Amino acid sequence: xxxxxxxxxxxxxxxxxxxxxxxxxxxxxxxxxxxxxxxxxxxxxxxxxxxxxxxxxxxxxxxxxxxxxxxxxxxxxxxxxxxxxxxxxxxxxxxxxxxxxxxxxxxxxxxxxxxxxxxxxxxxxxxxxxxxxxxxxxxxxxxxxxxxxxxxxxxxxxxxxxx
Amino acid sequence: xxxxxxxxxxxxxxxxxxxxxxxxxxxxxxxxxxxxxxxxxxxxxxxxxxxxxxxxxxxxxxxxxxxxxxxxxxxxxxxxxxxxxxxxxxxxxxxxxxxxxxxxxxxxxxxxxxxxxxxxxxxxxxxxxxxxxxxxxxxxxxxxxxxxxxxxxxxxxxxxxxx
Numbered sequence: 001x002x003x004x005x006x007x008x009x010x011x012x013x014x015x016x017x018x019x020x021x022x023x024x025x026x027x028x029x030x031x032x033x034x035x036x037x038x039x040x041x042x043x044x045x046x047x048x049x050x051x052x053x054x055x056x057x058x059x060x061x062x063x064x065x066x067x068x069x070x071x072x073x074x075x076x077x078x079x080x081x082x083x084x085x086x087x088x089x090x091x092x093x094x095x096x097x098x099x100x101x102x103x104x105x106x107x108x109x110x111x112x113x114x115x116x117x118x119x120x121x122x123x124x125x126x127x128x129x130x131x132x133x134x135x136x137x138x139x140x141x142x143x144x145x146x147x148x149x150x151x152x153x154x155x156x157x158x159x160x161x162x163x
Numbered sequence: 164x165x166x167x168x169x170x171x172x173x174x175x176x177x178x179x180x181x182x183x184x185x186x187x188x189x190x191x192x193x194x195x196x197x198x199x200x201x202x203x204x205x206x207x208x209x210x211x212x213x214x215x216x217x218x219x220x221x222x223x224x225x226x227x228x229x230x231x232x233x234x235x236x237x238x239x240x241x242x243x244x245x246x247x248x249x250x251x252x253x254x255x256x257x258x259x260x261x262x263x264x265x266x267x268x269x270x271x272x273x274x275x276x277x278x279x280x281x282x283x284x285x286x287x288x289x290x291x292x293x294x295x296x297x298x299x300x301x302x303x304x305x306x307x308x309x310x311x312x313x314x315x316x317x318x319x320x321x322x323x324x325x326x
Contacts, residue, residue, distance in 0.1 A: 021183075
């Protein structure tokens with residue numbers, strides 16, 4: 001049950017997310033993460049969906065997606081050269097004795113400090129699964145209060161496009 | 164019709180996204196962007212939904228979301244002190260004469276170069292709507308080939324949490 005990252009271009013019309021999410025749900029396919037937002041052309045949105053399944057299941061998902069009316073193009077990026085990144089916002093307790101260490105960890109991970117209060121930091125970090133997991137694992141013993149993750153955004157390497 | 168950023172904690176169970184997206188669609192509320200991914204507790208996911216509406220509509224959306232079974236908590240972050248950020252991946256044409264300028268623009272926006280080919284760059288940038296729009300506007304005349312955006316991730320400022 002390999003993880004697959006599927007990029008879906010859809011017409012930015014009313015109810016398109018409900019159609020796509022409904023197809024996954026009705027057919028019993030799970031969605032691990034999903035992000036959707038406008039592309040450069042505001043009439044077209046791109047969804048990045050992370051799901052798990054063997055080759056047969058992924059083929060079925062791709063087929064069903066292609067049949068949905070507002071879907072323009074489906075690309076399974078898994079197995080092709082691609083970038084696969086996520087943004088996480090992490091609110092961490094900032095006790096006096098931990099503040100320097102938190103800032104050091106953030107620096108190593110090229111994190112950005114977005115908010116500082118007397119008792120907390122909010123740090124933004126971007127990267128692949130492993131990097132974000134490692135960052136969270138390092139901060140966890142210091143006291144994580146809240147985590148918000150964007151879900152994956154994926155793009156093929158090189159000059160080719162999935163548009 | 165103000166933009167609202169709504170943070171929704173849901174049980175990470177099968178079909179939850181279809182339920183939420185279906186509620187928006189069935190009741191005629193639009194979703195401008197959405198991101199969903201696990202929180203620190205893998206049984207709980209956080210959705211960040213950007214939608215538009217007057218106060219009455221947003222109140223209705225919040226009510227309907229609260230009624231959905233897998234929904235744990237709904238917070239409308241609009242009007243409270245919060246961070247509201249997005250990640251964008253931008254593939255831009257890298258003609259010889261433009262390469263230095265693209266790198267300069269990326270540096271100003273604290274962008275990260277994720278991929279380089281003889282004819283293209285992929286640049287990651289994070290920020291609020293305005294920053295991402297300004298970055299895209301600067302790169303557009305140089306030739307943008309592809310844009311992938313994560314949708315918003317939002318978090319209250321200070322040490323309070325929405326969990």
